[in-house]
Amino acid sequence: MNLVYNEQVKLYARKSTWIMFVILAVIILGIAILGKTVGDLGNEEYGEDWRQQLEQENAELTEGMDEEQIAYDQVVKENNYYLENDIKPQNYDVWQSVIDNSMLSALLSLFTIIVAAGIVAHEFRWGTIKLLLIRPVSRTKILFSKYVSVLLFALTSLVFLLLFSWLTGAVFFGVNGINPTLVLNSGDGFVQVSALHEITRSYGFSLVNLVMMSALAFMISSIFRNSGLAIGFAIFLMMAGSSIMGFFLQYDWAKFILFANTNLDQYYRGTPLIEGMTLPFSVMVLLVYYLVFLVLSWVFFTKRDVAGH
Amino acid sequence: MTAESAMQLIDVKKNIGSKQIIKGLNFDIYPGEVFGFLGPNGAGKTTTIRMMVGLMKLTEGDVLIEGKSIKTEYKEAIRRVGAIVENPEMYPFMTGWKNLQHYARMMPAVTEERIKEVVTLVGLDKAINEKVGRYSLGMRQRLGIAQALLHNPSILILDEPTNGLDPSGIREIRRYIRNLAEKENVAVIVSSHLLSEIELMCDRIGIIKNGELIAIETVQEALNKTDVKDIHIEAVPLETGRNIVQEKLQINAAIEKEELVLSAKREEIPSIIKSLVDGQVEIFGVQVKRSTLEDKFLDLIGENTIE
Numbered sequence: 343m344n345l346v347y348n349e350q351v352k353l354y355a356r357k358s359t360w361i362m363f364v365i366l367a368v369i370i371l372g373i374a375i376l377g378k379t380v381g382d383l384g385n386e387e388y389g390e391d392w393r394q395q396l397e398q399e400n401a402e403l404t405e406g407m408d409e410e411q412i413a414y415d416q417v418v419k420e421n422n423y424y425l426e427n428d429i430k431p432q433n434y435d436v437w438q439s440v441i442d443n444s445m446l447s448a449l450l451s452l453f454t455i456i457v458a459a460g461i462v463a464h465e466f467r468w469g470t471i472k473l474l475l476i477r478p479v480s481r482t483k484i485l486f487s488k489y490v491s492v493l494l495f496a497l498t499s500l501v502f503l504l505l506f507s508w509l510t511g512a513v514f515f516g517v518n519g520i521n522p523t524l525v526l527n528s529g530d531g532f533v534q535v536s537a538l539h540e541i542t543r544s545y546g547f548s549l550v551n552l553v554m555m556s557a558l559a560f561m562i563s564s565i566f567r568n569s570g571l572a573i574g575f576a577i578f579l580m581m582a583g584s585s586i587m588g589f590f591l592q593y594d595w596a597k598f599i600l601f602a603n604t605n606l607d608q609y610y611r612g613t614p615l616i617e618g619m620t621l622p623f624s625v626m627v628l629l630v631y632y633l634v635f636l637v638l639s640w641v642f643f644t645k646r647d648v649a650g651h
Numbered sequence: 652m653t654a655e656s657a658m659q660l661i662d663v664k665k666n667i668g669s670k671q672i673i674k675g676l677n678f679d680i681y682p683g684e685v686f687g688f689l690g691p692n693g694a695g696k697t698t699t700i701r702m703m704v705g706l707m708k709l710t711e712g713d714v715l716i717e718g719k720s721i722k723t724e725y726k727e728a729i730r731r732v733g734a735i736v737e738n739p740e741m742y743p744f745m746t747g748w749k750n751l752q753h754y755a756r757m758m759p760a761v762t763e764e765r766i767k768e769v770v771t772l773v774g775l776d777k778a779i780n781e782k783v784g785r786y787s788l789g790m791r792q793r794l795g796i797a798q799a800l801l802h803n804p805s806i807l808i809l810d811e812p813t814n815g816l817d818p819s820g821i822r823e824i825r826r827y828i829r830n831l832a833e834k835e836n837v838a839v840i841v842s843s844h845l846l847s848e849i850e851l852m853c854d855r856i857g858i859i860k861n862g863e864l865i866a867i868e869t870v871q872e873a874l875n876k877t878d879v880k881d882i883h884i885e886a887v888p889l890e891t892g893r894n895i896v897q898e899k900l901q902i903n904a905a906i907e908k909e910e911l912v913l914s915a916k917r918e919e920i921p922s923i924i925k926s927l928v929d930g931q932v933e934i935f936g937v938q939v940k941r942s943t944l945e946d947k948f949l950d951l952i953g954e955n956t957i958e
Contacts, residue, residue, distance in 0.1 A: 469740030477757040
């Protein structure tokens with residue numbers, strides 16, 4: 343696929359693409375340094391006497407609290423879970439830091455949106471679209487190669503995020519085994535999960551949002567041929583998605599809104615946003631939106647004239 | 652010209668909204684000729700060129716490139732075409748070389764050697780590894796031509812190719828456009844609103860105005876056809892000369908800068924000279940000024956009205 347290669351060359355020939363990776367790296371490092379120095383992450387060491395340590399922690403925490411407060415305190419709850427199930431708490435380590443960094447996938451979505459928004463619109467802005475389209479290659483193939491290129495970028499930056507988080511985490515917090523078991527708060531109580539499972543889950547679900555939003559940005563980019571508009575609109579929707587949902591929640595058709603369905607995590611932890619929604623339903627809705635985005639991009643890109651500016 | 656046409660426009664029409672901006676163009680371009688596509692700004696030159704290369708759809712009619720329709724056999728048709736549409740826009744953040752590689756990858760069988768060859772042809776060897784963002788307009792114009800020549804096209808379409816070039820650059824470009832046509836038998840289509848330019852490098856010109864082709868002829872024809880010419884006669888005494896011409900021959904004459912200036916047909920020139928000599932007027936020189944293409948052009952298009 344020469345076309346995809348071309349797109350990647352163009353993408354990485356630009357400084358702004360590298361700046362995205364630098365920003366990502368700096369933030370990961372920053373979080374690790376902050377966590378190590380300012381916060382107490384990784385400072386608590388649980389030894390042989392971890393039961394006493396936990397009891398003591400609880401005692402310190404609950405001092406001066408009344409019954410109700412104690413019932414709601416997450417740390418106390420977590421400590422009790424360890425004691426009840428007789429599990430030695432893990433020290434904060436690389437696995438937990440990687441999981442914590444999954445929140446950075448929002449940043450990844452942002453970068454992917456920027457790339458998706460620019461990849462078609464920039465060709466129009468630079469005027470290079472004219473030279474690009476007068477080749478013996480169909481417009482469909484060119485558009486497809488651009489979309490594949492966006493996904494490749496998302497994948498590359500995801501791998502970068504994971505690897506760099508892991509390396510930073512390993513350096514700053516150490517490694518507790520290959521795939522340790524972690525105790526995490528799922529909506530209705532604490533559960534034990536393996537670290538790899540948790541990483542896959544938290545990153546995997548955030549990818550749904552990333553793919554949907556970048557498809558949206560890609561569509562706006564090829565319809566309006568304006569990257570600013572595409573970036574602005576997609577980011578606005580990404581940020582405002584939940585507030586928009588809050589506004590429409592009262593209506594029956596709210597469950598068909600894209601943002602009601604992007605968070606698939608709702609079926610694993612806690613309860614669905616709207617009663618009656620199921621995982622297959624959400625997946626269907628997402629697929630329909632996704633196809634609409636891509637088909638619209640395709641129709642506008644292949645059918646419309648390339649006129650002057 | 653009886654050769655198989657390289658490009659054929661058959662009743663090409665284009666509507667934008669309810670307005671018809673190209674109103675049925677019909678013409679052929681043959682291998683080995685430089686065809687000048689001439690017209691004032693806004694006449695539809697660029698729109699026509701965009702339709703020739705498939706950037707815009709035709710509302711009606713068809714464009715055949717070596718017999719292949721741009722509408723139904725797009726890939727086969729466009730494979731034979733190299734083009735610059737409007738400005739030669741390249742990726743400013745990449746070097747000239749990378750830009751060429753980029754386009755080369757989109758076409759079948761363009762080798763590294765071919766890229767080098769083309770770079771040398773347009774004289775960009777020194778600057779090819781610099782970023783295009785640092786190129787002057789003239790350098791970008793050359794890179795644009797290089798890009799259009801990569802795949803050895805049999806039809807080369809250049810939209811305003813000398814835009815932004817200095818006089819020596821213009822001459823150079825003119826030279827290898829002629830070269831391509833004569834030696835490689837490429838059909839070259841050059842659009843321009845500069846008449847002098849077309850006059851110098853084209854074999855035939857098509858003049859377009861308000862979306863209609865109003866004339867198509869060879870450059871030589873265009874220059875010879877106008878039969879009334881300006882004649883400048885260096886004569887002494889001027890007054891007598893003027894009187895003779897006006898009274899005997901009924902031709903209006905004026906005195907300008909020590910010369911007798913009059914308009915007459917070619918076949919009248921000998922009798923004018925004879926009358927002057929007979930009237931004891933000494934003649935030191937006679938100059939027949941061909942009316943330039945520019946006059947011809949302005950005659951044809953009249954005033955450029957944008958509808």
